[in-house]
Amino acid sequence: MRAMLSVAIATCLFAAAASGHAAERETRIPDKAIATAAQLRETALKSDLGYRITESLTTEVGPRLAGSEADARAVAWAVAKFKELGFDKVWTEPVTFPKWERRSESAHVVGANAQPLHLTALGGSPAGNVEGEVVRFADLAALEAAPAGSLAGKIAFIDYRMERARDGAGYGPGSRVRSKGPSAAIRAGAIGYLMRSAGTDSHRNPHTGITRFDEGLKPIPSAALAVPDADQLGRLLALGKPVKVKLALDCGWDGTYTSQNVIGEIRGSKKPDEVVVIGGHLDSWDLGTGAIDDGAGVGLTMAAGKLIGDLKQHPARTIRVVAFANEEQGLYGGKAYADAHMKDVAKHQIGAESDFGAGRIYAYSSSAPEHAKAADAQIAQALAPLGIEYVPGQGGPGPDVGPSAEKGMAWARLAQDGTDYFDLHHTPDDTFDKIDPQALAQNVAAYAVFAYLAASADGDFGSGTPPQKPATPPAAKK
Known part of the structure; x- marks a missing residue:
């Protein structure tokens, strides 16, 4: 009994000490x-x-x-x-990265319904001049499901409409069309890639942004259409006749560059x-x-x-x-x-x-x-x-x-x-x-x-301790 009482007292003292330590901290x-x-x-x-x-x-x-x-x-x-x-105090710190340049870009529907399209090259796209029949996909999953070789000689077009939200939650799916779509198009055999811009406007202003190509794939010219132009292309395709587009991009990687983080302190x-x-x-x-x-x-x-x-x-x-x-x-x-x-x-x-x-x-x-x-x-x-x-x-x-x-x-x-x-x-x-x-x-x-x-503050906010959950940026981020 005395031993049990001693253990109980020791436990209480430990708890009190721990509580006091937590309060101090x-x-x-x-x-x-x-x-x-x-x-x-x-x-x-x-x-x-x-x-x-x-x-x-x-x-x-x-x-x-x-x-x-x-x-x-x-x-x-x-x-x-x-x-x-x-x-x-003001100083700079070097940041080195690959250098991508945009020089010129254009696209036209060719044939009976010939007309220009407003678009912009995606960051990371290579240069190239391609002409081919356009194949529309409603979303990224549909293009990813396209059989290998099914788009040989053709241009893939993802017509995904991004949703508006105060916290930008719609950008996650929209940006994946930009980052993953070109590689999916290449796997299906496409010679070029177009997407409805990842944006919520209705203006004839295309949205650029970086894209990536999976390792082992040969990059293809990739661009984003202004929202009204994506609508226009969609209507042309809905007429049920083949639509050909000529895409001309002059852009690409050109070595490396060293910029700077610029830092100022109070x-x-x-x-x-x-x-x-x-x-x-x-x-x-x-x-x-x-x-x-x-x-x-x-x-x-x-x-x-x-x-x-x-x-x-x-x-x-x-x-x-x-x-x-x-x-x-x-x-x-x-x-x-x-x-x-x-x-x-x-x-x-x-x-x-x-x-x-x-x-x-x-x-x-x-x-x-x-x-x-x-x-x-x-x-x-x-x-x-x-x-x-x-x-x-x-x-x-x-x-x-x-x-x-x-x-x-x-x-x-x-x-x-x-x-x-x-x-x-x-x-x-x-x-x-x-x-x-x-x-x-x-x-x-x-x-x-x-x-x-x-x-x-008197005390810290937890830097250096294991985070309570993974440090994942909001979906709206780049």
Whole structure:
């Protein structure tokens, strides 16, 4: 009995000690920081800084195709802008990748119903001039089921219509048509590949984006039709007569290129070697000026960092803003950052990326483990006046912070309203005039509040510990 009592007492003491340890470890945000964040939020809402930075990038540099001459100008712009904004430390880190170029592109229906088609080459497509009968498939699965050789001498056309959604969930199936369709067409013997653009608009603006060819397959010219042109081609095919298209693309890979991740820091007051990472990607596709994808992400996170830097008292930890290189063609900047910095993953308090346009942020979540739930809720409460809902357990990290999250960095998601995002995404219509200044200011306020409070927390958000679930980016990502 005495032995059992001793065991029971020891068990209670162990439980109490464990409970006390958990309580000591619980991450909280000081009241003073909460009060400062409220003032920061109001300052950001009244500021047009994020809008002006985005205007500067999209006007002075314009489209920023990875590996192009404009890529180098964008890097120089970012370095200069960080310095102009007064960041305490600014530097670059190399990112090397294959270089793809677009030179010219055209397509025509030939024969009795001859007419031009508006399209654009998919990133990664080879050059080529092909002419053949078009065979329509309703979706990717239908093309994948086509027997080998059944499309010999023909052009495959997937006529899949992407669905509109606030969280961009329709982009997953739409982007798979782009990434997997060309290889399926090759296996069936096709000489060329066409797809309805992965977009939700009805304008004569085709949507580009990267595609891949499975190893061992010889790539074929691959392009995306503007939505009205996909409709037109579909109507021609519905007449029941063979439709021939002539496709001419001048594009392709041309060696390798080294760009840069551009990084600016607002140094922390007490723990400067620990960082909160925010950012966006500096590159864009070449059809528009890359305003919503992702000039806005760069502009709003630079502005958030600047406004935190303007405070009389910096937060305890450093705010690190990263303008990532070449996200569009394979997350090269995000992967390079993870390789360079995740050996010290525990020094990364948490990271968040803006890469879903410039719509208002409507929801907040993070990977915060149990001991950081209270602090996470404090951040959510500070974001609530901006119309942002707390949705713990939902979503995932942005594309370029995804590789770091996979290596153990804690992440946060500030979900933007993407209802109209895929009307503009990867098209000539992705231009500065599409940005709402008030919506962008709300984004700046949200990122400033989030970053400041995370950097001010007493305790961590779980970086370096096993994630509670896989760090999978939302379906809407590239």
